[in-house]
Amino acid sequence: MRRFVSAIGVLVAAGTLAFAQPAAATQSVAATRAAAPAAEALFEFDYPPAPDRFVVKLTEPDKIQEARDILSGAQRDRTHVLGRIVKRPAPYNPGWQYHLDPTSVSFFTHAIEVCDASPRYVDDHLDEAGGAFLPGLLWCPWGSRLLREVSVE
Incomplete structure (x- = not known):
């Protein structure tokens, strides 16, 4: 049971970190996505x-x-x-x-x-x-x- 609870804690922590990006990083990703990808x-x-x-x-x-x-x-x-x-x-x-x-x-x-x-x-x-x-x-x-x-x- 303790391992199961630890595993859930790790997943929750990873999910929190994934969504808690600094604003600058989020803007950078958004700017990259907005730019049209090069065809070649x-x-x-x-x-x-x-x-x-x-x-x-x-x-x-x-x-x-x-x-x-x-x-x-x-x-x-x-x-x-x-x-x-x-x-x-x-x-x-x-x-x-x-x-x-x-x-x-x-x-x-x-x-x-x-x-x-x-x-x-x-x-x-x-x-x-x-x-x-x-x-x-x-x-x-x-x-x-x-x-x-x-x-x-």
């Missing part, structure tokens, strides 16, 4: 120690926010880029013969080795991608780091 956003990442930079397009508001949280440091896990390769260039990612399908992009902490490769290696072996190399065209560069949001032109 571009983010650049690298793959150290290689100097290559690669740009991904995000079209889902929750993924865009997740990328921004990674850049701000609010999200410290799931910071590496993962997505499905499309074997044709994209205008927002010059210099590469491929891009990632915007609807497939997500972020991860750990992934299997079979999908790891540098951007240059993928470009150099693009004709092999989808077979034994990057099965299913799934690419998860383990060392990828989001660097910045790129302005959409």
Whole structure:
């Protein structure tokens, strides 16, 4: 019985804290909700120690926010880029013969080795991608780091 009462107390306390937000925080959330979400956003990442930079397009508001949280440091896990390769260039990612399908992009902490490769290696072996190399065209560069949001032109 004592555990049950303690559990109810914890739930009541959590509920009270959730609704007792400072006015500034509430206004900030309201202002964020009032702003129209971006239809798309571009983010650049690298793959150290290689100097290559690669740009991904995000079209889902929750993924865009997740990328921004990674850049701000609010999200410290799931910071590496993962997505499905499309074997044709994209205008927002010059210099590469491929891009990632915007609807497939997500972020991860750990992934299997079979999908790891540098951007240059993928470009150099693009004709092999989808077979034994990057099965299913799934690419998860383990060392990828989001660097910045790129302005959409």
